[in-house]
Amino acid sequence: MQLIACPWCGEREEIEFHYGGEAHIAYPEDPYALDDEQWAQYVFFRDNPKGPFAERWVHSAGCRRWFNALRDTVTHEFLTVYGIGAERPSHTSTAPAAPRAKGQEASR
Amino acid sequence: MIGPRDNAPARPSPTTTLNRASRPSAGPGDALPDHPDFLWRNPDPKPSYDVVVVGGGGHGLATAYYLAKNHGVTNIAVLEKGWLAGGNMARNTTIIRSNYLWDESSGIYEHSLKLWETLEEDLDYPILFSQRGVLNLAHSLQDIRDSKRRVYANQLNGIDAEWLEPEEVAKVCPIVNISPDVRYPVLGATYQPRAGIAKHDYVAWGFARKADAYGIDLIQDCEVTGLDIVDGRVRGVRTTRGDIAAGKVALAAAGHSSVLAAMAGLRLPLQSHPLQALVSELLEPVHPTVVMSNAVHVYVSQAHKGELVMGAGIDSYNGYGQRGAFHILERQMAAALELFPVFARAHMLRTWAGIVDTTPDASPIVGLTPVENLYLNCGWGTGGFKATPGVGWCFAHTVATGEPHPYNAPFTLDRFTTGALVDEHGAAAVAH
Numbered sequence: 001m002q003l004i005a006c007p008w009c010g011e012r013e014e015i016e017f018h019y020g021g022e023a024h025i026a027y028p029e030d031p032y033a034l035d036d037e038q039w040a041q042y043v044f045f046r047d048n049p050k051g052p053f054a055e056r057w058v059h060s061a062g063c064r065r066w067f068n069a070l071r072d073t074v075t076h077e078f079l080t081v082y083g084i085g086a087e088r089p090s091h092t093s094t095a096p097a098a099p100r101a102k103g104q105e106a107s108r
Numbered sequence: 109m110i111g112p113r114d115n116a117p118a119r120p121s122p123t124t125t126l127n128r129a130s131r132p133s134a135g136p137g138d139a140l141p142d143h144p145d146f147l148w149r150n151p152d153p154k155p156s157y158d159v160v161v162v163g164g165g166g167h168g169l170a171t172a173y174y175l176a177k178n179h180g181v182t183n184i185a186v187l188e189k190g191w192l193a194g195g196n197m198a199r200n201t202t203i204i205r206s207n208y209l210w211d212e213s214s215g216i217y218e219h220s221l222k223l224w225e226t227l228e229e230d231l232d233y234p235i236l237f238s239q240r241g242v243l244n245l246a247h248s249l250q251d252i253r254d255s256k257r258r259v260y261a262n263q264l265n266g267i268d269a270e271w272l273e274p275e276e277v278a279k280v281c282p283i284v285n286i287s288p289d290v291r292y293p294v295l296g297a298t299y300q301p302r303a304g305i306a307k308h309d310y311v312a313w314g315f316a317r318k319a320d321a322y323g324i325d326l327i328q329d330c331e332v333t334g335l336d337i338v339d340g341r342v343r344g345v346r347t348t349r350g351d352i353a354a355g356k357v358a359l360a361a362a363g364h365s366s367v368l369a370a371m372a373g374l375r376l377p378l379q380s381h382p383l384q385a386l387v388s389e390l391l392e393p394v395h396p397t398v399v400m401s402n403a404v405h406v407y408v409s410q411a412h413k414g415e416l417v418m419g420a421g422i423d424s425y426n427g428y429g430q431r432g433a434f435h436i437l438e439r440q441m442a443a444a445l446e447l448f449p450v451f452a453r454a455h456m457l458r459t460w461a462g463i464v465d466t467t468p469d470a471s472p473i474v475g476l477t478p479v480e481n482l483y484l485n486c487g488w489g490t491g492g493f494k495a496t497p498g499v500g501w502c503f504a505h506t507v508a509t510g511e512p513h514p515y516n517a518p519f520t521l522d523r524f525t526t527g528a529l530v531d532e533h534g535a536a537a538v539a540h
Contacts, residue, residue: 001433001434001435002433014433014435015435018424019424019425021379036525036526036527037525039525040377040524040525041375043468043524044377044468044524045375045376045377045524046377046379047366047375048366048367048376048378048379048380048426049366049367050364050366050367050380050428053426055425055426071425073380073425073426073427073428073429074427074428074429075429076425076427076429
């Protein structure tokens with residue numbers, strides 16, 4: 001089974017996690033200003049790249065905290081994990097994320 | 109099948125074969141028959157076509173076939189990045205049914221089922237279409253309500269659908285466990301007798317063979333790498349085998365639709381996921397129908413050859429890798445055993461995954477795009493196989509006339525903006 005490196009708990013089995021889809025989708029700052037097309041984009045349209053994808057995961061059966069990950073959708077390899085609210089890291093490096101030890105503060 | 113070939117080396121006659129021991133020049137295999145005739149040519153791409161269909165799976169082949177048959181368009185290339193029908197057409201569980209809830213879905217899926225019923229004669233090719241019926245099981249009071257509602261909706265649309273009580277379920281499929289003494293007892297089922305299965309490869313080959321006979325070029329190993337768009341109008345495609353000009357371009361690339369659409373600057377409401385399936389070893393005929401269960405989460409039929417064919421839901425994350433996680437299969441087989449205790453000693457033989465393009469409302473997108481002469485067929489998610497002839501028919505109409513066919517008119521891209529969704533999450537079942 002694939003191991004996923006939770007930023008807070010370290011590497012755990014995939015079944016402990018749930019998927020949250022594309023990351024960095026912010027609620028509209030002024031919802032009343034959006035037209036139908038903009039609402040459709042916010043509600044229904046998502047990126048669907050073949051390759052690195054910034055997405056949300058939650059460690060449901062562990063610390064129950066959300067985090068972001070950059071994952072390759074072809075190899076399913078986690079390229080890096082990072083905190084909610086942090087900038088999307090560049091994906092020029094394909095080195096796998098270094099697992100963080102238990103108890104270690106998330107770096108972001 | 110063995111035809112004379114001008115440049116073929118002389119074959120040994122039966123007499124010389126019998127005397128092979130005395131002929132040291134005879135090699136191993138000399139006595140074997142020639143390769144059977146190929147079902148289609150394997151041409152190189154021409155510089156230009158009236159229509160380029162991107163995607164040589166079931167939908168692309170059917171679209172090309174109906175463009176020729178119904179609309180007289182034959183200057184067509186079907187471009188396939190791998191081998192013909194080697195994507196989801198080779199990976200589905202071959203279930204065919206039309207018992208969807210909404211009128212819009214009934215239209216296109218029932219149109220497809222009607223075409224399936226005469227497809228073998230139409231293609232003049234065996235496709236092993238077997239109308240063995242499908243049971244959609246109900247396991248809770250809410251399941252019963254939803255199922256009956258769907259049965260009534262189907263009947264209003266002229267689709268054969270009925271509600272079966274548990275004892276009637278057991279008459280249709282004796283190996284389903286209808287004991288009340290299980291975690292999710294079978295409380296009844298919807299039944300569509302005209303539903304069934306077909307041999308997916310034969311379906312693809314049948315369409316390919318007929319399309320080829322019309323002079324359509326089926327071009328394999330030809331991946332589209334770009335779309336040539338000038339002033340909002342598509343002019344052709346760039347491929348790994350050179351540029352090809354096209355009057356019209358029809359996209360039918362299932363899991364890779366987002367990647368292709370991005371070449372036209374379009375963003376689609378699609379997410380591509382792995383969908384896994386598996387087969388057992390060959391067994392005696394034990395399973396006479398198709399059984400699907402939303403709540404227990406599996407669908408099972410038995411192929412003509414004897415394998416049990418099973419599938420379940422998609423892997424949760426986006427993926428293009430044509431493989432999924434093992435724990436999904438484990439859960440799927442646990443579900444199958446819950447419904448069919450008789451399978452306890454069956455062995456899983458092979459597993460695989462396809463890439464399915466899911467939409468927010470579990471209905472497809474078939475129609476025009478903001479780019480002129482660029483047409484889109486995608487979003488069939490987990491259930492595109494059953495639609496193969498129906499969507500081929502309607503998509504061909506859309507491409508040939510520039511207007512959607514009435515059956516695919518509701519399935520526009522802009523329904524996600526207008527809000528006119530066709531929510532089939534219920535009827536789409538565990539997967540279609």
